[in-house]
Amino acid sequence: MKRQLHGFLTLLFFIVLLPGFVQAQDITVTGQVKSNxxxxxxxxxxxxxxxVKTGATVTDFDGKFKLNAPANAxxxxxxxxxxxxxxxxxxxxxxxxxxxxxxxGLDEVVVTGLASTIKRxxxxxxxxxxxxxxxxxxxxxxxxxxxxYGKVPGANIRANSxxxxxxxxxxxxxxxxxQGASQPLYIIDGVYLNNSVLRxxxxxxxxxxxSGEDDASNRLADINPDDIENIEILKGSSASAIYGTRAxxxxxxxxTKKGRAGKTKVSISQDLxxxxxxxxxxxxxxxxxxxxxxxxxxxxxxxxxLYRDVLASGGVTDFERLLYGETPLITxxxxxxxxxxxxxxxxxxxxxxxxxxxxxxxxxxxxxxRLNLDHKLSKWVNFSVNSNYLNSTSDRxxxxxxxxxxxxxxxxxxxxxxxxxxxxxxGIYPDNPYSENENPLELRDKAINNSKINRFxxxxxxxxxxxxxxxxxxxxxxxxxxDYLTSNSKQYFPDNLQMQRSLSNPGDIILGKxxxxxxxxxxxxxxxxxxxxxHFTSQVGAVALQTQSDVVLNRGTGLVAGQTAIPQALIQSxxxxxxxxxxDFGAVAQEEINFDDKLITTVGIRFDKSTLNGRANKFYxxxxxxVALNLTKFEFWKLQTISQLKLRAAYGxxxxxxxxxxxxxxxxxxxxxxxxxxxxxxxxGNPDIKPERAxxxxxxxxxxxFKDRLVLEGTYYxxxxxDLIQTLTLAGSTGITSKKVNAADLVNHGVEFALTGxxxxxxxxxxxxxxxxxxxxxKITKLNVPSYTTGIYGPSYGTYLIKEGYSPTTIVGTPQITxxxxxxxxxxxxxxxxxxxxSISFLNGFTFSTLLDWKKGxxxxxxxxxxxxxxxxxxxxxxxxxxxGVVNGLQRQSGNAGQYVQDxxxxxxxxxxxxxxxxxxxxxxxxxxxxxxxxxxxxxxxxFTVTKYKGYDPEVSSFGTNAINTGSDLFNYPSxxxxxxxxxxxx
Numbered sequence: 001m002k003r004q005l006h007g008f009l010t011l012l013f014f015i016v017l018l019p020g021f022v023q024a025q026d027i028t029v030t031g032q033v034k035s036n037x038x039x040x041x042x043x044x045x046x047x048x049x050x051x052v053k054t055g056a057t058v059t060d061f062d063g064k065f066k067l068n069a070p071a072n073a074x075x076x077x078x079x080x081x082x083x084x085x086x087x088x089x090x091x092x093x094x095x096x097x098x099x100x101x102x103x104x105g106l107d108e109v110v111v112t113g114l115a116s117t118i119k120r121x122x123x124x125x126x127x128x129x130x131x132x133x134x135x136x137x138x139x140x141x142x143x144x145x146x147x148x149y150g151k152v153p154g155a156n157i158r159a160n161s162x163x164x165x166x167x168x169x170x171x172x173x174x175x176x177x178x179q180g181a182s183q184p185l186y187i188i189d190g191v192y193l194n195n196s197v198l199r200x201x202x203x204x205x206x207x208x209x210x211s212g213e214d215d216a217s218n219r220l221a222d223i224n225p226d227d228i229e230n231i232e233i234l235k236g237s238s239a240s241a242i243y244g245t246r247a248x249x250x251x252x253x254x255x256t257k258k259g260r261a262g263k264t265k266v267s268i269s270q271d272l273x274x275x276x277x278x279x280x281x282x283x284x285x286x287x288x289x290x291x292x293x294x295x296x297x298x299x300x301x302x303x304x305x306l307y308r309d310v311l312a313s314g315g316v317t318d319f320e321r322l323l324y325g326e327t328p329l330i331t332x333x334x335x336x337x338x339x340x341x342x343x344x345x346x347x348x349x350x351x352x353x354x355x356x357x358x359x360x361x362x363x364x365x366x367x368x369x370r371l372n373l374d375h376k377l378s379k380w381v382n383f384s385v386n387s388n389y390l391n392s393t394s395d396r397x398x399x400x401x402x403x404x405x406x407x408x409x410x411x412x413x414x415x416x417x418x419x420x421x422x423x424x425x426x427g428i429y430p431d432n433p434y435s436e437n438e439n440p441l442e443l444r445d446k447a448i449n450n451s452k453i454n455r456f457x458x459x460x461x462x463x464x465x466x467x468x469x470x471x472x473x474x475x476x477x478x479x480x481x482x483d484y485l486t487s488n489s490k491q492y493f494p495d496n497l498q499m500q501r502s503l504s505n506p507g508d509i510i511l512g513k514x515x516x517x518x519x520x521x522x523x524x525x526x527x528x529x530x531x532x533x534x535h536f537t538s539q540v541g542a543v544a545l546q547t548q549s550d551v552v553l554n555r556g557t558g559l560v561a562g563q564t565a566i567p568q569a570l571i572q573s574x575x576x577x578x579x580x581x582x583x584d585f586g587a588v589a590q591e592e593i594n595f596d597d598k599l600i601t602t603v604g605i606r607f608d609k610s611t612l613n614g615r616a617n618k619f620y621x622x623x624x625x626x627v628a629l630n631l632t633k634f635e636f637w638k639l640q641t642i643s644q645l646k647l648r649a650a651y652g653x654x655x656x657x658x659x660x661x662x663x664x665x666x667x668x669x670x671x672x673x674x675x676x677x678x679x680x681x682x683x684x685g686n687p688d689i690k691p692e693r694a695x696x697x698x699x700x701x702x703x704x705x706f707k708d709r710l711v712l713e714g715t716y717y718x719x720x721x722x723d724l725i726q727t728l729t730l731a732g733s734t735g736i737t738s739k740k741v742n743a744a745d746l747v748n749h750g751v752e753f754a755l756t757g758x759x760x761x762x763x764x765x766x767x768x769x770x771x772x773x774x775x776x777x778x779k780i781t782k783l784n785v786p787s788y789t790t791g792i793y794g795p796s797y798g799t800y801l802i803k804e805g806y807s808p809t810t811i812v813g814t815p816q817i818t819x820x821x822x823x824x825x826x827x828x829x830x831x832x833x834x835x836x837x838x839s840i841s842f843l844n845g846f847t848f849s850t851l852l853d854w855k856k857g858x859x860x861x862x863x864x865x866x867x868x869x870x871x872x873x874x875x876x877x878x879x880x881x882x883x884x885g886v887v888n889g890l891q892r893q894s895g896n897a898g899q900y901v902q903d904x905x906x907x908x909x910x911x912x913x914x915x916x917x918x919x920x921x922x923x924x925x926x927x928x929x930x931x932x933x934x935x936x937x938x939x940x941x942x943x944f945t946v947t948k949y950k951g952y953d954p955e956v957s958s959f960g961t962n963a964i965n966t967g968s969d970l971f972n973y974p975s976x977x978x979x980x981x982x983x984x985x986x987x
Contacts, residue, residue: 026068026069027069027089028068029095030064030094031064031094031095032065032095033047034063036766036841039919040063042079043058043063044260045059045065046076048076049074049076050076055067055069061262071091074087081101081131082101098763101758110232111234114242114524114539114588115477115479116590121597123648124628125238126153126235126698126713126752127232127234127235129233130148130151130231132230135147135228135231136226138911139912139939139941142355143165144220144225144254145166145170145221148231150835150837150852150910152172152233153753155233155235155774156776156833157169157955158955159955159956161215163364164275164355164364165221165396167197167216167217168218171183172250173717174777174778175963176656176692176963177692177724178725178726178746178808178963182963183249184233185240185243185249185251186252186254187252187254189255190479191520192481194219194518196218196516199214199514200449201489201555201576203215203401204510205404205407205491206402206404206408207404213401213958215399216394217396219453221394222455224351224366224370224390227257227349229255231252231253231254233253236717237694238651238652238696238697239652241624244586244606244655245584245610246584249656256386257347258347258374259340259346260340260345261339262339262340264338265337266336266986267335268984269332269333269983270332271331273329273330274330274978275327275328275357275358277975278952278953278976279945279952280320283868283873283874283875284872284874284876286307286417286419286872293887317421317422323440326360328355329356330354330978332351332352333351333353334349334351335350343376345374345375346374347371348370350368353368358974361445362397364392367391370386370388370389371386373385373386380465381463381465384459384461385460386457386458386460387456388457391454392453393452394452395448395449396449396973397409399971401958401970405436405499408971409444409971412443414867415434415436416871420433420434429441431498436871438499443497448492449492451489452487453486454485455486456484458481458484459480462477463475463477472530477525477526478522479520480522481519481521482517482519486514488513489510492509493507505557505571507559507563507569508559509555509557509564509569510554512551512552514549514551516547516548516550518546518547522541522543522544524588527539534596536593540588540590541587541588542586543584543585543586545583545584547580547581549580550579552574552576554566554575556571558571582660586606587607588607598634602624606621606622606623607620608622610657612657612660613657614687620655620693622654622655624651626648628646629647632645642705643707644708644711645701646701647701648701649699651695652696653696655693655694656691656693656694658690659725663685663689666681668681680735680736683737683739684730684736684739686741689741692742695719699715709758710755711755712753713755713756717750717752720745720746721748722745723742725742726743726783727785728743729785729786743783743785744783744784744785745782746779746780746781749777750777751773752772753773753774755772766840769836771834771837772834772835772836774833775832775833776829777807778807779807780804780808783804787801787802787803788803789801789802789822790802791968797813798812798900799861800812801822807829809827809967811901811967812824812825812897815896822897825859826898827858828859829858830857830905831856832856833855834853835853836850836852836854837852844919845916845918846914846915847916851909851912852908857905858903858904858954860951862901863958863968866900869890875950902951903948904955905948905954906946907947909943912940913940913982915939915982917933935985938979938980938982939979939982940977940979942978953974
C-alpha cells in the first residue's frame with residue numbers, strides 16, 4: 001500500500017511539473033529580417049530574448065538568424081535606423097520579420113564635442129543629419145554641396161555658376177559677416193577642409209574685376225558623394241561653439257563610409273545620362289521696323305541690307321540654342337569593396353565621374369580613390385586611417401561679367417541681332433561688327449579656361465582606453481589630418497581672336513599655380529563616470545591648426561602666333577605672388593551630465609588664439625551651455641498618443657577671424673626714375689582688430705506621435721553677431737584713406753520646422769514623407785561708420801544698403817528720395833523656404849522618390865536683362881505691356897533701378913527617381929548566388945521649375961562668394977537639368 005501511494009505521489013508530482021519542464025525547454029528559432037521599405041534583407045540586426053542578457057545573435061549578410069529560445073519567449077529585433085520589434089516565439093517555424101525605418105533617428109549619434117558624441121534622443125540642438133542614402137539614393141548629385149539643396153532647414157543655397165563642377169554659396173541661419181567669412185567650416189573625418197575658391201586670373205583676363213569674379217568652383221566639388229556615410233550640419237553658434245573662431249557661419253561635418261565585420265561586400269554602380277539647359281530664355285525677333293527703331297539713321301541702311309541678305313540665304317540664328325544647346329553625356333562609375341573581421345575593417349572606394357557642359361568644350365571630370373581602415377590592436381587600443389586621393393579637371397568657358405568687349409559669351413549674344421551669322425566658312429570665323437567685339441563661336445572654340453586639381457586628404461585617429469568598466473571609463477583620443485591641394489590653371493586668349501587683333505600686343509595667357517596645405521592636430525582626455533542614475537562625461541583637450549597657401553599667377557601678352565608658353569610672350573609679368581601662413585590654437589573643456597536619459601545638460605568653453613587677430617597671443621573665450629528634457633521618459637508620463645516630448649534650450653558663442661593682412665600696413669612696389677622702391681599702402685593695418693563674435697540662443701521642442709510614426713521638430717533661434725569688421729574711411733590728406741575696424745552689430749532670428757511621418761506602412765506599401773519650413777530675418781543693430789551702399793553696379797542698377805535698422809540684404813536704387821537715401825526695391829533674403837520629400841516603396845521592390853522645393857520671395861538684381869535691353873535682344877523687348885506706345889525694352893531703360901530688381905521665388909521639382917530592386921530569390925537563381933542584389937532605375941534633377949523670374953535660374957549668384965552680394969545675375973553660365981539611368985550590383 002505504501003509503495004502504491006509513493007508511486008502515485010511521484011506520478012502526480014511529474015504531472016504537475018511537466019508543463020514547466022516543457023516550457024523551460026529551449027527550441028531553435030530561425031528566420032530572416034528584411035526592411036519594410038524595399039523588402040531587402042538586413043544584415044547586422046541584433047536578435048535577443050527579452051530580459052535575458054546572454055544568447056544574443058546578429059543576422060548574417062542575407063538577413064538570416066538562428067538562436068535558441070524558450071517557447072513563448074519574446075524576441076527583440078534591434079537595428080540602428082529602424083524601430084525595434086518584439087515577436088513572441090510560438091513554434092519552430094521560420095520567422096519572417098519586417099523592420100520599419102525609424103524616421104526620428106533617435107538612436108543615431110551626433111557630435112557634441114570635438115572628441116565625443118551623444119544620442120540624438122538626448123540632443124539639445126537642432127542638428128540636421130543627412131544620410132548617405134538621402135544624399136545619393138534619390139539621384140546622384142553632381143557635387144556634395146548640390147546634394148544639400150532643399151534638405152537643410154535654415155540653409156540658403158545659391159549657385160555661383162551653372163557650369164559643371166559647381167560653385168555654390170551655402171549660408172546657414174542668415175548673415176554671419178558683412179565682409180569676412182560667409183561660408184561654413186567643412187570637416188571630413190576630422191580633417192579641416194579647404195573649401196576656398198582658388199583664383200585663376202580669369203577676371204584679370206576679361207577685366208571683369210577682382211578675384212571674386214573668377215567664376216571658379218569651390219573645392220567641395222572634389223569630394224566623391226558616394227563615399228559619404230552621413231553629413232551633420234551644425235547650423236548655429238549654440239551647436240558649433242566648440243569649434244571657436246572658425247565656426248561663425250556654421251559647421252558641416254562629413255563622415256565617410258567604413259567597413260563592417262563579416263562577408264566582404266563588393267558594390268558596383270553606374271550612372272549614365274545627359275544634361276540639357278533648364279530653359280531657354282528666348283530673345284526678341286528682329287524685323288525692318290525694329291531695325292529702324294533701334295539703330296540710328298546713319299547705320300539703318302547697312303543693317304537693313306544685312307537683314308535682307310540673311311533672310312534670302314537661309315534664315316536667322318538662334319544664339320541661345322547655338323551656344324547653350326549641347327546635350328552632353330554624363331557618366332559616373334563607382335566601385336567599393338568593404339568588409340573585415342572584429343579586429344580589422346576596411347573600405348575601399350574608387351570613382352570616375354565625367355560630365356560635359358551645355359556649352360561646347362566645357363565640362364568637369366573627377367577621379368577619386370579612398371581607403372578607410374579601422375583596426376583594434378587590443379582591448380585597450382584602436383586606431384583608424386582614412387586616405388583619399390582626388391584629381392579633377394574643370395573647363396568652365398567664358399561667361400559672366402567682362403569689361404573687355406568680347407570676353408564673355410553671354411555679353412556677346414546679348415548684343416547680337418539674330419541676323420548676324422557667326423558660323424565659320426572654310427575654317428575662317430567672320431568678324432563681329434557689333435558693340436561686343438568678338439565672334440561668340442570663335443571665343444567658345446579657341447579660348448581656354450581650365451584648372452586641374454590634385455588633392456590628398458589624410459586623417460588618422462588613435463584611441464587609448466586607460467580604464468574601461470561598467471562604472472568608469474578614461475580614454476585618450478588623438479586625431480590628426482592634412483588636406484594637401486595643388487591647382488594648375490590656364491587662362492588663354494589666342495592672338496587671332498578678333499578682340500586681340502585690335503590690341504598692340506595680341507595674345508594673352510595667365511598660368512597659375514597654387515598650393516594649399518591645411519593641417520590639424522588635436523588631443524583629448526575623456527573621463528566617464530556613472531553615479532547611480534547619473535552619468536558624467538568630462539573632456540579636456542587642445543587643438544592646433546595651420547593653413548598655408550602659396551600662389552603665383554604669371555602673365556604673358558604679345559604671344560608668338562600659336563604659342564601658349566609665357567617665354568614666347570613679348571611682355572612677361574607676375575600678376576600675383578604671395579604666401580600666407582595662419583596658425584590657430586584652441587583649448588577646450590566640456591562637461592556633460594546625463595540623468596537617466598531624462599535630463600541632459602552640457603556646459604563647455606573654448607579658448608582660441610590666432611595669428612589673424614591683432615593680438616596674436618590673446619585667447620578669446622567661446623562658451624556654450626545646453627539642456628534637454630525628455631518628458632516621456634519620466635514615470636509620471638501616461639499619455640500614449642505622444643511617444644516623444646523633448647524640450648531643449650542651448651546657448652553658444654563662435655568667432656569669425658579677420659581677413660589675412662588686416663592687421664598690417666603693406667608696402668606697394670613702385671619704380672621712380674628708373675629706381676625700384678616701395679611706398680606705404682593707402683590702407684592702414686589695425687593691430688587692435690579682433691574676431692567677429694556670434695552668440696546664439698536656441699529654443700526648441702521635438703514631439704513624436706503614435707509611437708513616433710509622426711514627429712514634429714520646432715526651433716526658434718536668435719543669433720546676435722557683434723564686432724563686425726567694417727572699412728573706416730579716413731581723411732585723404734593723411735595719406736591713409738581707410739582701415740579695417742570692429743564697428744557693427746547685427747541680429748538674425750528665425751524659425752525652423754520639420755514634420756516627418758509614415759502615413760502608410762505595410763509589407764506591400766510604405767510611404768515616408770518629410771516637410772521642412774524655415775524663415776530668417778536680419779537687421780543691423782549698430783553701425784559705427786557712416787551708412788553706405790555696396791554692390792557691383794551701384795544705385796543705378798540696384799545695390800545693397802548697409803544702414804542701422806535695416807537688413808544688410810535690403811536692395812535699393814535710384815531715384816533718390818532725399819540726398820543719400822535711395823528707393824527701397826526689395827530684399828535678396830527669402831520670405832520663407834519649404835521643401836517636401838516623399839519616398840514610396842511598393843510592389844515588392846519598387847521605390848519612387850521626389851523632392852519638391854519652394855522658395856517664397858527673395859529678389860535678384862537682373863543685370864543680364866539691363867544689358868539685353870541695351871542690345872535689343874530681351875525676350876519682351878518688342879512688347880508694349882502697359883499699352884503706352886513705348887516698347888518694354890526702351891521703357892525699362894528710361895525707368896528706375898527697380899526695373900531690374902525681380903522676384904526670384906520658385907517652386908522646383910529638385911529631385912525625382914524611380915528604382916526597382918530585383919527580388920533576391922530571383923537574383924540568387926539567375927547568378928547562382930554570385931550576386932546578392934541588383935537595383936536599377938531612372939533619376940532626374942531640376943526636372944521642372946515654376947518661377948516669375950525672367951533669367952535662366954532664380955538661384956543665380958554671380959558673386960556668391962561675397963558675404964552680402966549673393967543675388968546678382970550677369971550672364972552666368974545657364975543651369976541644367978540632368979536625366980540619368982542608374983544601376984547598382986552588390987556581390
